[in-house]
Amino acid sequence: MGIEFRDVGKTYPDGTVAVTGFSCSIPSHRTLALVGTSGSGKTTLMRMVNRMVEPTTGTVLIDDRDVHELEKVALRRSIGYVPQAGGLLPHRRVVDNVATVPVLTGTTRRAARTAALQLLELVGLDPALGKRYPAQLSGGQQQRVAVARALAADPNVLLMDEPFGAVDPIVRRDLQDQLVQLQAELGKTIVLVTHDIDEAFKLGDQVVILRTGGIVAQTGTPQEILAAPADDFVRDFVGIGRAERSLQTVDVDGRNIVVDGSGRPVGVLT
Amino acid sequence: MNLFGEALRWIGDGSHWGGPGGIDTRIVQHLWVTFAAVGIAAVLAIPLGVLIGHTGRGRLVVVALAGAVRAVPTLGLLTLLGLAIGIGVEAPLLALVALAFPSLLAGAYAGIEAADPGAVDAARAVGMSEWQVVTRVEVPLGASVLIGGIRAATLQVVATATLAAYISDTGLGRYLFSGLKSRDYAQMLAGALLVAALALLLDLLMAALQRASSPTQGKVPS
Ligand SMILES: Nc1ncnc2c1ncn2[C@@H]1O[C@H](COP(=O)(O)OP(=O)(O)O)[C@@H](O)[C@H]1O
Ligand SMILES: [Mg+2]
Numbered sequence: 405m406g407i408e409f410r411d412v413g414k415t416y417p418d419g420t421v422a423v424t425g426f427s428c429s430i431p432s433h434r435t436l437a438l439v440g441t442s443g444s445g446k447t448t449l450m451r452m453v454n455r456m457v458e459p460t461t462g463t464v465l466i467d468d469r470d471v472h473e474l475e476k477v478a479l480r481r482s483i484g485y486v487p488q489a490g491g492l493l494p495h496r497r498v499v500d501n502v503a504t505v506p507v508l509t510g511t512t513r514r515a516a517r518t519a520a521l522q523l524l525e526l527v528g529l530d531p532a533l534g535k536r537y538p539a540q541l542s543g544g545q546q547q548r549v550a551v552a553r554a555l556a557a558d559p560n561v562l563l564m565d566e567p568f569g570a571v572d573p574i575v576r577r578d579l580q581d582q583l584v585q586l587q588a589e590l591g592k593t594i595v596l597v598t599h600d601i602d603e604a605f606k607l608g609d610q611v612v613i614l615r616t617g618g619i620v621a622q623t624g625t626p627q628e629i630l631a632a633p634a635d636d637f638v639r640d641f642v643g644i645g646r647a648e649r650s651l652q653t654v655d656v657d658g659r660n661i662v663v664d665g666s667g668r669p670v671g672v673l674t
Numbered sequence: 675m676n677l678f679g680e681a682l683r684w685i686g687d688g689s690h691w692g693g694p695g696g697i698d699t700r701i702v703q704h705l706w707v708t709f710a711a712v713g714i715a716a717v718l719a720i721p722l723g724v725l726i727g728h729t730g731r732g733r734l735v736v737v738a739l740a741g742a743v744r745a746v747p748t749l750g751l752l753t754l755l756g757l758a759i760g761i762g763v764e765a766p767l768l769a770l771v772a773l774a775f776p777s778l779l780a781g782a783y784a785g786i787e788a789a790d791p792g793a794v795d796a797a798r799a800v801g802m803s804e805w806q807v808v809t810r811v812e813v814p815l816g817a818s819v820l821i822g823g824i825r826a827a828t829l830q831v832v833a834t835a836t837l838a839a840y841i842s843d844t845g846l847g848r849y850l851f852s853g854l855k856s857r858d859y860a861q862m863l864a865g866a867l868l869v870a871a872l873a874l875l876l877d878l879l880m881a882a883l884q885r886a887s888s889p890t891q892g893k894v895p896s
Contacts, residue, residue, distance in 0.1 A: 456799050481801030491796025495814050505800050553800065 406431040412462030422448040423618030433591040437608025445618030446597040484554030484562040492538040499534030505557040523552040544575035562592045681863035704845035711770030723782020740776035756841040766838035774827035781823010785816025817887040825880035
C-alpha cells in the first residue's frame, strides 16, 4: 500500500534526461520528501503520480495499482495537488477555488461552498476571505487556499510542489508548522517537493535527496541521513558542517545546555 | 461652401428617412451586413484560434495564412468575387468575412495564450478535462483579448461595409456611390458621417463589453 515508484525514468521530447532509474516507496499516511537542487527532477517525479508527466520507463503505483491503467481525469480528481505558486484561478472567488474539485465531481455548488468555508478555517484562514479573489490575498494566504483546495475532495494522496517556496521565511515556518499539525490529524500520503533540506527534514518521514538527472544521492529518514550521510554531496547538501547542525552540550550549573557550532545556545538537554 | 453643414442638413431632412432608401433602412442594412460578416467569420475563426492557443500547434501556418489574407485588398477581392458570384450582397459579405477573419483569429489565440500558465496547469492537475480547461479557465481568462479581436474586426468591417454598395443596393455606402455619380457632395459627406458615427458607436459598445469581460475587472483594487 502507499505509493511506489518502480524504476521510473523520464526523458523529455527535447532530449532532457530529467529522471533515470528511480525507485522508492512510501507507505500510506506517511510523507515522502523529495529534495534537491533546482532541475534535479523533483517536480517531474511528483507529477508522475497524477500522470501530469508520463514516465518514459518504469511504473508508478498507488496502492499497488499502476496509475497508467487509471483514467487521467478521475485519477487527478482523487489526488490533492498544491502547485508551486498557488495556481489559483484568478477569475474565481477563493471559496469557489476551494470548491473546484467537488463541483467537478458533481457536488452541488451550494454544498461545496459550505464545505469550502470549513476548509478555509481548517487551514487557518478567516472564512470571510472566501468572498475575495486570489489577487486580494497575501502570498501566504494564497498558499493556504491552495492547500484547502487540495483537501477539498478528501483525497488519500496529496502532492505538494514547493508549496511554501514563494513566501517569506517567517510565514513559511508558520505554514510548515500548520502542515505538521494538519498531517497529524488527517494522515494523508504526501509527496512533498522542496529544495529546502530543513523543510524536508521537518515534514518528511522519508527523505530522498536527488542530484541532477533525478539520481538518488541518499534515501532515508532524516535521522538516518544526518547520522550517516552517504557521501560528500549529501554532507554538503545537508550542511553537516554548518554551525546550526553541529551541536554540543555544555554544563551550566548542572544542566546540559545545547549550543551550536558557533557557541550560540539553542536549548536545554532534558 | 459649408459642405459640412449641408451634409448635416441632408441627414436631418425628414424626406431622407423612411422608405426603402431611407437612412434608417440603410443603417439597418449596414448593421446587418456588419454583424453577418463578423458573425460568420467568428464562427470560423474563434474556434480555430482557441484550438491553436490551447494546443500551441499550427500557429505558424495559420498566422502566415491570416497574414496573407490580410494583405489582399478588400476592394480587389470584392471585384473578383463580384465577377465570380454576380451582383448582390453575397460577394461583399464574403469579402467582409475575409476581412474580419485575421483579427478574430489573432484575438482568439492571443487571448488563450495569455491565460496564466500556472492557473491553466493547476486546473488540469486538479482534474479538469481539456474541454473544462478551455471553457472554464482559458476562455474566461482570455476573454478581454478575445473580445478585443472582435472589436477590431467589427471596426474594420463596419467601415469597409461601405463597399457593399459597390455591387449591391445595401448599406450606407449607397449614399457615397450615388452622391459621387450625381456630384451630390452633401449626400456623400452625409453617408461618410453616418458610417463614422456608426463605427464610433459600435466601438464604444465593444470597448465597454471588453472592459466588463476583463477577468479581474472590478474585483481587484489596483
Ligand atoms: N516539459 C519539459 N520539457 C523539457 N524539459 C523539461 C520539462 N520539464 C522539466 N524539464 C527539465 O527536466 C529537468 C528536471 O526538471 P524538474 O523536474 O522541473 O526539476 P526540479 O523540480 O527538481 O527543479 C530540468 O533540467 C528541466 O529543465
Ligand atoms: Mg520543481
